[in-house]
Amino acid sequence: MLDCDEPRTYMSETGKKFYDLTIEQRLDRLAALTGLDGTDLAVFKGADALSSDQADYMIENVVGTFQLPLGVAQGFLINGHEIPVPMAIEEPSVVAGVSYMARLVRSGGGFKTISDPPEMIGQIQILDLKDPQKAWESLLAHKKELLMEAGLGDPLLLKLGGGPRDLEVRLLEHPAVGNFLVLHLIMDVRDAMGANVVNTAVERLAPLVAKITGGRVHLRILSNLADRRLTKSSCIIKLNQLAFNDFSAENVRDGIIAAWAFATVDPYRAATHNKGIMNGVDAVVIATGNDWRAVEAGAHAYAARDGRYTSLSTWCVNAAGDLAGTLEMPMAVGIVGGATQAHPMARVCLKLMGVTTSADLAGIIVSVGLAQNLAALRALATEGIQRGHMSLHARQVAITAGAKGPDIDRLADQLINEKTVRIDRAEAIMKQWSESK
Numbered sequence: 001m002l003d004c005d006e007p008r009t010y011m012s013e014t015g016k017k018f019y020d021l022t023i024e025q026r027l028d029r030l031a032a033l034t035g036l037d038g039t040d041l042a043v044f045k046g047a048d049a050l051s052s053d054q055a056d057y058m059i060e061n062v063v064g065t066f067q068l069p070l071g072v073a074q075g076f077l078i079n080g081h082e083i084p085v086p087m088a089i090e091e092p093s094v095v096a097g098v099s100y101m102a103r104l105v106r107s108g109g110g111f112k113t114i115s116d117p118p119e120m121i122g123q124i125q126i127l128d129l130k131d132p133q134k135a136w137e138s139l140l141a142h143k144k145e146l147l148m149e150a151g152l153g154d155p156l157l158l159k160l161g162g163g164p165r166d167l168e169v170r171l172l173e174h175p176a177v178g179n180f181l182v183l184h185l186i187m188d189v190r191d192a193m194g195a196n197v198v199n200t201a202v203e204r205l206a207p208l209v210a211k212i213t214g215g216r217v218h219l220r221i222l223s224n225l226a227d228r229r230l231t232k233s234s235c236i237i238k239l240n241q242l243a244f245n246d247f248s249a250e251n252v253r254d255g256i257i258a259a260w261a262f263a264t265v266d267p268y269r270a271a272t273h274n275k276g277i278m279n280g281v282d283a284v285v286i287a288t289g290n291d292w293r294a295v296e297a298g299a300h301a302y303a304a305r306d307g308r309y310t311s312l313s314t315w316c317v318n319a320a321g322d323l324a325g326t327l328e329m330p331m332a333v334g335i336v337g338g339a340t341q342a343h344p345m346a347r348v349c350l351k352l353m354g355v356t357t358s359a360d361l362a363g364i365i366v367s368v369g370l371a372q373n374l375a376a377l378r379a380l381a382t383e384g385i386q387r388g389h390m391s392l393h394a395r396q397v398a399i400t401a402g403a404k405g406p407d408i409d410r411l412a413d414q415l416i417n418e419k420t421v422r423i424d425r426a427e428a429i430m431k432q433w434s435e436s437k
């Protein structure tokens with residue numbers, strides 16, 4: 001286990017914190033601490049980032065590429081490993097928030113994660129059944145044959161130790177179609193996100209399923225409620241880490257728990273609470289070229305699994321009086337396939353973290369979600385979020401008003417001092433400055 005002192009990536013040789021360095025110095029620092037080489041750094045600098053020609057192969061009707069800021073969160077100690085975490089996000093305060101919380105979590109030994117096997121569910125809808133019960137029994141009686149058939153489409157996956165694992169049958173009903181069966185094909189997709197693997201397998205199975213049941217196979221598609229592929233991250237924040245400004249440690253700890261309790265019983269609050277979690281989650285999912293819509297869909301469906309939408313995270317006081325948090329959620333992400341290797345930036349982001357399995361990546365993502373939840377609850381339960389947000393928001397307003405270089409901070413400071421962080425005021429100040437030159 002590494003020590004819980006200042007994170008290795010946090011300070012530079014000059015004693016400057018990562019956020020105080022220039023972009024060039026930050027890149028040098030990352031290169032010194034990780035396996036990134038000059039080619040990788042060129043991708044971060046934009047020289048070898050995604051070109052329009054590459055993009056043209058990825059989607060249709062391409063006219064360009066769309067960029068987001070990429071930050072690297074600092075201070076994460078996950079399962080005993082120091083992990084610099086790349087985050088692609090346009091919202092200020094998120095990268096700073098998770099980095100700060102990651103440092104607090106070090107006091108309790110860092111984040112500990114655990115992931116289910118990478119099993120995804122493919123669904124086959126079977127309509128027009130004369131006897132659904134008999135069809136159900138026939139499917140289970142042919143389980144071995146069906147699993148064998150499902151695996152034939154992907155010999156490489158079988159070689160890697162993945163492939164079909166199980167079948168489940170469910171009987172559903174809707175007035176539009178009457179009774180129908182749904183066959184779930186459970187597949188271990190190893191280090192892929194799994195959509196292609198599973199969709200290929202369920203399409204392959206369809207004719208055999210129709211033959212066995214005598215029904216009409218309709219939909220054949222992956223389910224994004226990846227509830228067999230859950231990842232859990234837990235952390236402890238020592239009580240003595242929680243006090244700041246005029247807020248006592250007990251006050252902050254109990255305030256965080258009261259804020260969490262609100263989200264557990266109220267869907268209006270839970271939606272915002274979980275949105276904060278997804279601020280952290282999505283930023284890493286996007287930086288690694290994964291499908292954030294799939295992760296979002298899985299997260300919210302899982303948050304409503306008991307019929308009522310609730311918090312994805314849990315916070316409590318442990319026996320020692322410290323604050324303990326957990327976040328458990330479906331995490332269907334891959335480190336092979338899709339854009340994870342095809343997108344130059346995603347490839348370098350994965351290399352930066354040194355992940356070798358999809359479970360490693362899932363553990364990092366869920367830990368960042370938990371850290372972001374802690375950052376939001378800590379701010380909300382104490383001084384509110386606007387204070388921290390305002391300075392970064394003011395910088396964005398300054399940039400939008402046309403400020404460049406040192407004028408960005410100068411203008412942002414003036415807007416904050418005047419307590420008027422608005423674009424019209426920023427433009428007026430810029431005009432005054434240019435007239436007085």
Ligand code: MEV
Pocket residue numbers: 091272273274275276277279376377380385
């Ligand atoms: C803002 O992007 C996210 C928060 O609203 C999350 C929360 O309220 O828990 C601050």
